Amino acid sequence: MTQVKSGKKRPSKNDFNAAFLTGTKEALQFPAWVVAFALIGIGSIARETGAPAGVAALSTLLIWAGPAQIIFFGTVASGMALPSVALAVTLSSFRFLPMTIAIMPLLRTPRRSLLVEVLSAHLVAVTVWTECLRRLPKFPENERLPYFLGFGSACIILSTASTLLGYFVIDHMNVFIAAGMLFLTPAFFILSVSAGAKSLSDWCAIAIGLGFQPLSEKLLGPEIDLLAIGLLGGSCAYVIHRMYLRGLS
């Protein structure tokens, strides 16, 4: 009943702010810190390449994808031709296409503004995506977009600051802590994506991705392995999902 009521009510500025703050608060309860700690390592990698601090911080604010940032700084430092750098970065970032498509239906509002949608799409990154995909359905529709914007902003701003921190303090950080920080990314990714899995297709997709990446890399090399396993493995998970549903009916 309350669902219907809040759906009919005109969303006011106060509702928007309240949901935005809820998103910010919940991000700061844990997920934002995980990304921020994980991105401290990016600051140190950026510094090793000789890039200025501003570029390190902006790489988080603009690229907003740890693996792509590592590839960007790594390939630039190795002296790779810039078009090849762009190609390596773009191949590693392909996941944002399906991720953005999958989350957008949750963020639709009656008054759709292109600017807000572009901003929302920019905030899509693994942590924000897995956590919001899991959390958003619990909120009434008019609170989802502000919650997402609050959650994503908290993550990206805290991480930009932590990248800068990593740029300046890395010399004083021992290898023990540095390894632990870099390990946060895979550890949190797998837990977060498992926590969000709700159907057979999700679990199949997780198993296929985890298990077949090495084969894909061996067959196709370290550049297009993810793209190939994503499209092929994702289609397999989808077919298994369809076959299962057909078996039920």
Add this chain to the structure above:
Amino acid sequence: MGLSDWINDPFIPYLVLIIFGFLPTEIWRLAGLFFARRLSIDSEVFIWVRCVATVLLAAVVTKLVLSPVGALATVSLIGRIAGIISGVLAYLIFRRSIALGVIVAETVLMTSMIL
């Protein structure tokens, strides 16, 4: 043009970041937005797309664990794999807490570095 020629320039590193780092990533998000605007909300495509995204994510995890960069490369392969597995097990066994899973994964990884 070598790296050393431009990395000390006050503006070029920012241009390089925007053209060769930011745009190649952002293009996928914008493409995603473009397609999402044209799909009906209950389209079957969304289920397939979610499958593709989830496989990609899980594959990134395997890649980060098997081909680590930086300081993580100094940890043994067994330590890295044991960290991930124990983190997931802790999550499944104890109250489904992500925070606890992360702490267990990190503890196992760091213990393996001492041993």
